[in-house]
Amino acid sequence: MRVAIVGCGGMGNVHLRDLLQMESQGFDVDVRYLVDIDASRAEALRAKYGLREVEVLTDYRRALGKVDAAVIATPHAEHYQQIMDFVASGAHVLVEKPMVCNLRQALDVYEAWRKSGLVVEVAFQRHFEKPWIAARDLISKGVLGKIEMVSMILGQAYTGVKGTWRAIRKISCGGELIDSGSHFMDVALWITGLRAEEAFAYMDSRGFEIDINTALVAKLEGGPLLLFTVAGDDPGWLEVEIFWGEEGRLIVQPPAVLLQRRKGEGEAVNLEPYPQSRPAFNFVRAIEKLEDNGSPPVCGLRVQELADAAYRSVELGRPVKVAELYEEMGARRP
Ligand SMILES: NC(=O)c1ccc[n+]([C@@H]2O[C@H](COP(=O)([O-])OP(=O)(O)OC[C@H]3O[C@@H](n4cnc5c(N)ncnc54)[C@H](O)[C@@H]3O)[C@@H](O)[C@H]2O)c1
Incomplete structure (x- = not known):
């Protein structure tokens, strides 16, 4: 499962850490992209975990169609478009809270998720x-x-x-x-x-x-x-x-x-x-149909x-x- 981490600040780090733990336990997790409008933050994460093969991007749209899953940990106003774009590209999404910024957007995401058959999860830990x-x-x-x-x-x-x-x-x-x-x-x-x-x-x-x-x-x-x-x-x-x-x-x-x-x-x-578990663990297991999407x-x-x-x-x-x-x-x- 090819993954992009979008937003490489505090929570991007937490979810990346959890995904790498899943990978080390034999789960099919292959982090391909670290995305941040501030490339230095993505590069810092890449260096922290020694991920030499992982590509740094400053625009998440370049990862669309090239990953099976995206983890969105950006500021709140970015969530909506990023979720909708990844879901439209056929990627599963784990998004940080709050899911979006208003009820109209929340309804759109809900409907897009229902139609997609994908795992879309809100990181309510x-x-x-x-x-x-x-x-x-x-x-x-x-x-x-x-x-x-x-x-x-x-x-x-x-x-x-x-x-x-x-x-x-x-x-x-x-x-x-x-x-x-x-x-x-x-x-x-x-x-x-x-x-x-x-x-x-x-x-x-x-x-x-x-x-x-x-x-x-x-x-x-x-x-x-x-x-x-x-x-x-x-x-x-x-x-x-x-x-x-x-x-x-x-x-x-x-x-x-x-x-x-x-x-x-x-x-x-x-x-x-x-x-006791973590959102990223459940996200991967839900994609692999080992658990229900818990959020x-x-x-x-x-x-x-x-x-x-x-x-x-x-x-x-x-x-x-x-x-x-x-x-x-x-x-x-x-
Ligand atoms: N679950 C929790 O307990 C918990 C705790 C803290 C934060 N959060 C949530 O996590 C999300 C991120 O918060 P944080 O504390 O990690 O923030 P942060 O500021 O540490 O990190 C956000 C990162 O996103 C980058 N960014 C901004 N716009 C972007 C874009 N368009 N594309 C890609 N990258 C972009 C920023 O450069 C920054 O590196 C928020 O939704 C926040 O509410 C959740």
Whole structure:
């Protein structure tokens, strides 16, 4: 399987490392191109891993038709065209989060993926990590009964993005809500299996042109409420997701998952039986039909529905229904 890595920064490095690990384990992985508009970054990666045979490109379009798979780890505004071009060329795609920049693009990617029969995967790594796999397993087995409410807290020293592409709205397409926040919105929706119905947010940009702090409330289909605190000026990193159901409460505070049933003692969930993997490992195995695609474009679409409703609510100063966004596009919600 011939592969191009597009975007040779932080996450390009991580995915390349994982793919080389797959190759060393005997998987059919042949990295052919390292692509970056800044050739020195691609060259640095090539030197780091001693990949003398690998070609450095500054334009991903030169790899179209010459690879079977592409890993896209570029700034957010680049994702859409790169995904669509690789899929049109018949290549499988692993794309970093957020999948794209808006709901129209997310729907296009979703539809292109459905028609293509290819593996298109969004690198939401929590889908492959023990705490979240355990939480999803327990909730889908009905341990909490019907879900009533979800609350998430994200803290990150996001003001550190000053001077980078992340602080430029037309390249990042938004701030902490869709950057690290996309993981949390995905966790809430993927774990509960519910879609967002309506959202309202207040955002504080703290002098940036992107959102830094966000207070988001939403209704999920069937009635459960969702609350998301995004504290982009945290001194470090903080992650908590809490799920309340008729039968109890589950807290995901990595590395721990804590279950409190309505009757009886609280317990730390034993995570040992659950698997631990990485997006790139699943991507290769899904292409080889050894595993299901653990994070298909529908996950990116569901996150974008919630994100777009939240951003639109800030513009309009009122709650926005996801149905309104589809109506505006003249599209049916998949
Ligand atoms: N899953 C995670 O936890 C996680 C963590 C960090 C970043 N990310 C995501 O990974 C992606 C990349 O982020 P990063 O932190 O690696 O950024 P980065 O700035 O370290 O790297 C991005 C690279 O893309 C290159 N680039 C820009 N435009 C390009 C283009 N048109 N074609 C090819 N290369 C181009 C840049 O020169 C840079 O080398 C983003 O989507 C980001 O949100 C995910």
